Amino acid sequence: xxxxxxEVRQKFSSIVGPERLKTSPEDLxxxxxxxxxxxxxxxxxxxxxxxxxxxxxxxxxxxxKIFVTPRGAGSxxxxxxxxxRGGIILCFTMMNQILEINTANRYAVVEPGVVISEFQKExxxxxxxxxxDPGSATVATMGGAVLMNAGGMxxxxxxxxxDYLLGLEIVLPSGEIMNTGSLTAKDVTGYDLTRLxxxxxxxxxxxxxxxxxxxxxxxxxxxxxxxxDRIDDxxxxxxxxxxxxxxxxTLELMDKMIIKALEDFxxxxxxxxxxxxxxxxxxxxxxxxxxxxxLVADFCKSQGARDVRVSQSEKDNEQLWMARxxxxxxxxxxxPTCVIEDATVPVSFLTxxxxxxxxxxxxxxxxxxxxxHAGDGNLHPLILCDQRDAQEMxxxxxxMDEIVDYALSVGGTxxxxxxxxxxxxxxLPKQLSGAALEMMRAIKKAFDPQGILNPGxxxxxxx
Amino acid sequence: xxxxxxxxxxxxxxxxxLCLTPCPxxxxxxxxxxxxxGKVQLIKKILEGKLEASENFHRLLFNCLxxxxxxxxCPSGLQVDRLMKAMRAELIEKFxxxxxKQLLFHLLASDxxxxxxxxxxxxxxNTVLSLMPQRSRWxxxxxxxxxxxxxxxxxxxxxxxIKVSKPxxxxxxxxxxxxxxxxxxxxRAVIDILQRLGIEVIIPREQMCCGLPIFLAxxxxxxxxxxxxxxxxxxxxxxxxxxxxxxxxxxxLKKEYVHxxxxxxxxxxTAKALSRKTLDISQYLERWEVEPxxxxxxxRVTYHDPCHLLRSQGVKEExxxxxxxxxxxxxxEMAGADVCCGGGGTFQWEHAEVAFGISGKKxxxxxETRANLVATGCPGCRLQIYGNLGEEAVEVVHPVxxxxxxxx
Numbered sequence: 077x078x079x080x081x082x083e084v085r086q087k088f089s090s091i092v093g094p095e096r097l098k099t100s101p102e103d104l105x106x107x108x109x110x111x112x113x114x115x116x117x118x119x120x121x122x123x124x125x126x127x128x129x130x131x132x133x134x135x136x137x138x139x140x141k142i143f144v145t146p147r148g149a150g151s152x153x154x155x156x157x158x159x160x161r162g163g164i165i166l167c168f169t170m171m172n173q174i175l176e177i178n179t180a181n182r183y184a185v186v187e188p189g190v191v192i193s194e195f196q197k198e199x200x201x202x203x204x205x206x207x208x209d210p211g212s213a214t215v216a217t218m219g220g221a222v223l224m225n226a227g228g229m230x231x232x233x234x235x236x237x238x239d240y241l242l243g244l245e246i247v248l249p250s251g252e253i254m255n256t257g258s259l260t261a262k263d264v265t266g267y268d269l270t271r272l273x274x275x276x277x278x279x280x281x282x283x284x285x286x287x288x289x290x291x292x293x294x295x296x297x298x299x300x301x302x303x304x305d306r307i308d309d310x311x312x313x314x315x316x317x318x319x320x321x322x323x324x325x326t327l328e329l330m331d332k333m334i335i336k337a338l339e340d341f342x343x344x345x346x347x348x349x350x351x352x353x354x355x356x357x358x359x360x361x362x363x364x365x366x367x368x369x370x371l372v373a374d375f376c377k378s379q380g381a382r383d384v385r386v387s388q389s390e391k392d393n394e395q396l397w398m399a400r401x402x403x404x405x406x407x408x409x410x411x412p413t414c415v416i417e418d419a420t421v422p423v424s425f426l427t428x429x430x431x432x433x434x435x436x437x438x439x440x441x442x443x444x445x446x447x448x449h450a451g452d453g454n455l456h457p458l459i460l461c462d463q464r465d466a467q468e469m470x471x472x473x474x475x476m477d478e479i480v481d482y483a484l485s486v487g488g489t490x491x492x493x494x495x496x497x498x499x500x501x502x503x504l505p506k507q508l509s510g511a512a513l514e515m516m517r518a519i520k521k522a523f524d525p526q527g528i529l530n531p532g533x534x535x536x537x538x539x
Numbered sequence: 540x541x542x543x544x545x546x547x548x549x550x551x552x553x554x555x556x557l558c559l560t561p562c563p564x565x566x567x568x569x570x571x572x573x574x575x576x577g578k579v580q581l582i583k584k585i586l587e588g589k590l591e592a593s594e595n596f597h598r599l600l601f602n603c604l605x606x607x608x609x610x611x612x613c614p615s616g617l618q619v620d621r622l623m624k625a626m627r628a629e630l631i632e633k634f635x636x637x638x639x640k641q642l643l644f645h646l647l648a649s650d651x652x653x654x655x656x657x658x659x660x661x662x663x664x665n666t667v668l669s670l671m672p673q674r675s676r677w678x679x680x681x682x683x684x685x686x687x688x689x690x691x692x693x694x695x696x697x698x699x700x701i702k703v704s705k706p707x708x709x710x711x712x713x714x715x716x717x718x719x720x721x722x723x724x725x726x727r728a729v730i731d732i733l734q735r736l737g738i739e740v741i742i743p744r745e746q747m748c749c750g751l752p753i754f755l756a757x758x759x760x761x762x763x764x765x766x767x768x769x770x771x772x773x774x775x776x777x778x779x780x781x782x783x784x785x786x787x788x789x790x791x792l793k794k795e796y797v798h799x800x801x802x803x804x805x806x807x808x809t810a811k812a813l814s815r816k817t818l819d820i821s822q823y824l825e826r827w828e829v830e831p832x833x834x835x836x837x838x839r840v841t842y843h844d845p846c847h848l849l850r851s852q853g854v855k856e857e858x859x860x861x862x863x864x865x866x867x868x869x870x871x872e873m874a875g876a877d878v879c880c881g882g883g884g885t886f887q888w889e890h891a892e893v894a895f896g897i898s899g900k901k902x903x904x905x906x907e908t909r910a911n912l913v914a915t916g917c918p919g920c921r922l923q924i925y926g927n928l929g930e931e932a933v934e935v936v937h938p939v940x941x942x943x944x945x946x947x
Contacts, residue, residue: 106570402557
């Protein structure tokens with residue numbers, strides 16, 4: 077692949093204008109990273125504002141075989157939005173309008189650069205609700221969430237991004253604009269391409285418009301903190317809650333190390349002597365919420381919780397969840413680098429999986445803080461290290477291998493929600509059969525015969 | 540050379556990106572190098588010798604309000620603003636200062652030139668200013684909305700020691716340049732209310748500019764004399780407190796002097812002692828019962844948090860409490876009161892387009908409150924907000940001015 081020629085630059089510049097074509101060393105360096113540890117330098121960064129611009133850019137890229145990697149806010153955890161083989165980054169942060177919020181039919185149409193939490197704030201004013209709530213919701217964009225099929229804390233009750241998509245406007249690598257889905261909640265016309273694009277990590281097409289379905293905003297909410305002296309009891313509680321048919325809106329587990337880091341940051345009076353805390357939200361109409369909150373509190377106590385605190389106000393709720401959202405950043409107080417594992421297990425294996433993680437961490441002499449979207453078995457072991465220490469990084473890699481092997485051995489998955497990117501590409505054959513990989517490659521080829529979109533991603537990763 | 544502990548900060552950034560959305564500058568520009576995360580990563584590359592500190596980098600580094608929003612939002616606890624300030628100081632030799640800044644800082648750093656210049660400015664400048672095309676702007680602020688110089692500078696209106704019979708307390712008053720030269724009304728309000736409370740006020744004659752505009756531009760060496768002189772004058776044991784009416788001067792006395800002296804390898808002990816004594820006027824007044832002095836004042840008032848008061852000094856409730864204590868005042872909280880107004884000292888002039896966008900949002904939220912008064916304890920915010928209000932019939936005041944009005 078040749079470096080960008082003067083001619084190509086000129087063409088790009090005539091499409092987006094010189095202001096939205098960035099090529100200075102400073103600009104390129106700041107698009108060489110995401111929230112993962114590796115860096116890849118792009119050759120240019122373009123900021124389209126319309127689908128028409130994206131189409132023109134792709135026509136040029138297609139004609140000159142230029143690699144194109146889409147990017148939102150760059151909060152990803154697996155180098156998914158980095159220019160792994162060079163080429164250009166298409167950054168969607170300037171294409172960020174909420175185009176329509178339709179209260180009559182309860183859907184909304186947004187551009188890909190809209191920040192998730194800002195969209196949610198707008199909806200809240202209209203008593204509407206878009207549930208997917210990844211930890212990075214205050215940074216991450218809707219486009220990024222679609223391409224990564226972002227999950228988050230409300231997954232246990234409300235599902236993930238995929239479950240709210242009605243349709244998309246996409247631009248194919250050839251430059252053709254195509255629509256998928258419709259404005260209706262039910263739609264079985266043809267293959268479900270919307271959900272194929274969702275979670276494709278930007279390897280099939282570029283998203284320029286997103287239609288999501290909305291829910292009425294739950295009338296009330298309570299946040300409970302169940303405090304445990306033994307992490308096993310916390311894990312067991314989670315499995316039992318799910319088994320008992322109680323459906324909390326969120327069910328998060330954090331261990332001692334996370335509690336300490338969050339307390340250092342947010343000073344919320346979290347119990348520093350506890351071994352684990354479950355953060356549990358129940359939502360719905362007031363009566364149900366009160367009943368459920370009491371039920372969950374009793375349940376936790378019966379499973380060995382030392383104490384259960386119920387939040388008294390919306391402000392307390394917000395502070396707790398703000399702190400939880402900051403967990404990834406807050407652990408940097410302990411060590412400079414953090415690699416997040418994202419292996420997910422069937423929820424009944426949660427306690428065993430946590431035990432296994434602790435055992436793996438001790439045996440490999442790496443520091444691991446355990447965080448989990450516990451309700452759906454989605455573990456987030458945070459491996460704390462310093463990437464300047466090569467030996468330590470080798471041990472980290474070994475620990476990751478072992479965690480993945482364990483998750484797969486009990487019927488789980490490599491990644492619950494962060495995606496494969498290149499961080500986990502090498503594990504792909506462990507989970508997917510040869511036939512499945514072949515099928516995926518065929519799909520990729522159908523969309524992107526030249527292989528110019530997000531090259532070096534999971535299907536073609538070579539160490 | 541940058542201090543070691545500041546350098547090490549770059550390795551604590553985990554690149555989570557939580558600083559992007561809250562950053563007012565990023566939210567105008569939407570590209571990474573404008574964000575705190577982007578700047579931290581670039582500084583890291585420069586410190587590691589992998590990137591040259593180019594003109595472009597220099598421009599990016601100064602495309603920042605130093606509002607400290609990133610520092611308080613950083614879950615990893617990075618002191619982003621300290622890193623940026625230290626980097627600015629690193630670059631001063633390479634890039635120097637643009638001539639308008641040279642001139643301004645030379646004035647601010649001198650105890651003779653500044654009064655001389657502004658005394659002439661008073662007779663000539665005000666006239667010139669009123670002859671300027673009133674719709675033209677200095678940065679984002681129309682000439683018509685720039686403040687005029689005081690007819691008599693504040694410190695010349697009072698003796699050095701303002702005695703009261705049977706004093707109940709005694710404070711030193713750091714007037715700052717803005718109050719001394721432009722907003723004498725604020726100073727008179729401070730002195731008035733303190734006098735009526737029975738507090739002896741001492742206004743050291745030789746006080747200098749706090750130096751913050753100079754050292755935040757990176758010219759630390761140039762500001763050193765201001766810092767030392769002010770510490771010498773104000774670090775006194777025989778007073779209860781050093782009161783300040785300007786958020787920016789307050790943050791200099793309370794926080795920046797200590798950091799700068801530490802980072803320059805000077806002893807920070809006297810600066811620390813001064814820091815412990817320094818109080819914003821709203822904090823100091825919390826100690827006193829002002830209600831008996833006040834008569835009802837009919838006004839709908841909202842409050843804007845200056846960055847240098849809220850984030851630099853952690854003062855949030857005190858000014859609000861002060862306003863709520865005035866009988867008759869209807870206090871309304873504006874949405875995003877803690878969001879920077881877009882002023883940022885010389886920022887609004889160097890990056891007018893970005894500042895316009897930020898200030899526009901601020902003015903919109905003020906409008907939504909339907910308040911007829913905006914109170915804020917920072918002359919920079921005052922200038923910026925008033926300058927961007929358009930034809931709105933909204934007045935911008937210091938909280939203490941309202942207190943004094945109610946006291947008449």
